Amino acid sequence: MRVPVLAVLSLFATLVLGAAAPGGEATALREKYKALETELRDNAFGRPLHLDSKESSDEVMGDAYAVLAQPFAKAGAALAEPANWCDILLLPFNTKQCRVVRDTKGNPGEPVLDVRIGRKSEDNAEQAYPVKFQYRVARLSTELLQVRLGADEGPLSTRDYRIALEAIPLPGDRTFLHLSYAYGFGMSGRLAMKAYLATAGADKIGFTVTGKDEEGKPRYVGGMRGVIERNTMRYYLAIEAFLGALNAGAERSEKAAHDWFAATERYPRQLHEMDEAQYVSMKKKEYARQAQAGARAQGT
Numbered sequence: 536m537r538v539p540v541l542a543v544l545s546l547f548a549t550l551v552l553g554a555a556a557p558g559g560e561a562t563a564l565r566e567k568y569k570a571l572e573t574e575l576r577d578n579a580f581g582r583p584l585h586l587d588s589k590e591s592s593d594e595v596m597g598d599a600y601a602v603l604a605q606p607f608a609k610a611g612a613a614l615a616e617p618a619n620w621c622d623i624l625l626l627p628f629n630t631k632q633c634r635v636v637r638d639t640k641g642n643p644g645e646p647v648l649d650v651r652i653g654r655k656s657e658d659n660a661e662q663a664y665p666v667k668f669q670y671r672v673a674r675l676s677t678e679l680l681q682v683r684l685g686a687d688e689g690p691l692s693t694r695d696y697r698i699a700l701e702a703i704p705l706p707g708d709r710t711f712l713h714l715s716y717a718y719g720f721g722m723s724g725r726l727a728m729k730a731y732l733a734t735a736g737a738d739k740i741g742f743t744v745t746g747k748d749e750e751g752k753p754r755y756v757g758g759m760r761g762v763i764e765r766n767t768m769r770y771y772l773a774i775e776a777f778l779g780a781l782n783a784g785a786e787r788s789e790k791a792a793h794d795w796f797a798a799t800e801r802y803p804r805q806l807h808e809m810d811e812a813q814y815v816s817m818k819k820k821e822y823a824r825q826a827q828a829g830a831r832a833q834g835t
Contacts, residue, residue, distance in 0.1 A: 571600055588763050603710040678703060739761055796814050
């Protein structure tokens with residue numbers, strides 16, 4: 536049974552009354568919004584979005600800051616539900632399955648997102664790589680949302696996956712959101728990514744402009760920073776598409792898929808992978824499998 540939005544907010548607001556006040560985190564995010572306000576109004580993305588990335592010897596990280604045209608009460612409650620994150624994570628083309636299970640090891644009973652990552656073509660979940668994200672709502676009040684997802688291992692010998700989301704309300708029934716996506720790698724992971732970037736990913740680029748070419752056109756970041764920027768953008772656009780489809784009823788998944796694809800096609804050099812008919816057909820099947828798996832789990 537789904538819990539009403541106001542009840543969710545009321546419950547979490549009650550839970551945090553006795554805890555440390557979220558003022559520091561919310562204040563820091565408000566200050567970040569003020570620092571980015573001009574760029575959010577006028578940038579190359581054509582939407583209120585700022586994206587950056589960093590790479591070290593054993594980790595890459597992408598950060599997206601954006602203004603959502605959704606009131607915080609609605610966005611915060613929706614993004615605090617683990618099942619909704621499965622709907623979000625399934626939108627990128629290479630996610631084949633996501634289901635909420637319960638941790639039986641480190642944090643017994645806590646939600647875990649069992650995600651299967653495959654190729655961009657149609658794979659079944661058994662052919663895809665399993666990534667298990669520990670899920671935690673660090674804070675949800677009327678002023679701040681913080682969600683944390685973490686996985687020890689990922690594909691291509693990557694490790695220590697971290698997805699962090701925080702959001703605050705803005706005037707005019709809007710929400711300011713910060714999405715951080717990061718993962719680490721050792722020598723084997725770096726070699727695997729290097730092989731990918733030398734073959735299938737050779738022509739892939741990110742969004743950060745690093746200079747200009749001989750014709751004066753922008754030159755974009757590539758390599759592992761390009762990879763993390765593309766994936767951070769895909770996940771941000773998935774959040775945006777999911778929230779925009781919340782009121783679509785039974786057509787919610789299909790609307791979100793169409794909207795996500797349309798949003799990615801605004802940046803074809805970085806994000807185009809297939810045509811819309813192929814993508815939507817693939818996602819219909821994957822959402823149907825996810826719904827069937829959920830129905831079976833409820834019947835057990």
